[in-house]
Amino acid sequence: MTLPTKAVLQQLEQIQKQASEELEKINDPKELQLWKVRYLGRKSRLTQVLRSLATLPLEERRKVGVRGNEVKNILESSLAEREKILEEARIASSLKYKKLDVTLPGQPLSVGRLHPITQTLEEICDIFKGMGFQVIEGPDVEWDYYNFEALNIPQEHPARDMFATLWVDAEVEGGKARLLRTHTSPVQIRLMEKKRPPIRVVVPGRCYRYEATDATHESMFYQVEGLAIDKNITMADLKGTLFEFCRCLFGEERKIRFRCDYFPFVEPGAEVAIECLACHGAGCRVCGYTGWVEILGAGMVHPDVLRRGGIDPKAYSGFAFGMGVERMPMLRYGIDDIRLFYGNDLRFLKQF
């Protein structure tokens, strides 16, 4: 072995020893990085030795090459080991400061809930289901015929003023214009066309009116309407059904008032009011100082409406009713602005 080769091998031994000793003492990842540059980097002594192999005779080149690569492998695996030790130490010390208490309660999960109007719709429908009614639904966009004409409200009838309408089509003759339904009644007309009595249905759904919004009006709101048609249905059935409904929703003790009213699609028509929930009948701002709040309209289905639905008014009679849904939670919980339901403010919605 020539002298220079011996010297190079000695140099490799020295590099390995020195690098290993230094590595043992390193406890900081930045220092570790510097060590890597120093002993394994492009300008390190080891890299220079390996590059200079070409100048040695073949036999010696092999010896130095084998040893040089051995040293390189040893340094690389020592580095990986040291990196692992430092990482484990880092995790251990972070746990030491943030001691993990496995007995602590977990982060609360925020659970979704049904919208207060959906809850009210379900509650109202459940009460009627308990009395043998079926729940049905229909389209929001309707023909003039189903929304008005079939319900005794022909064009130019003054009752159309009661239903400020959002039209989909510009004026079209003969009940052919489309509109956003102003009540859910068209669904019952469609049902009468298809199904023979006995009929007992409730119809929940969105309705639309062309109105300026304020604390008690929205251009979109929900209604639940009902219809019962059979042989010998009387006003007593209507009154009994609606009184039972009011007792279920507002309590057994709540006083209920039943008075005459007018709607083109029923004859006779009636209006149901309950004793004011805010003042218990004494009179306050909520009830306009009358002690009563109106919650329902109703009546016996007009014979012309039955006939248009394909049902013989001589053989059958029926009652119908309708209510605005938002009004129910407003009265119950003392909510004074209908717009709160559709403002999507979670501070409001989370209360229900």
Ligand code: 2U9
């Ligand atoms: C058919 C026949 C009759 C449904 C009825 C009312 C009375 C009524 C209003 C209450 C408050 C609507 O939301 S509101 O403005 N409704 O007073 N609705 S009788 O009568 C019908 C429906 C369908 C075939």
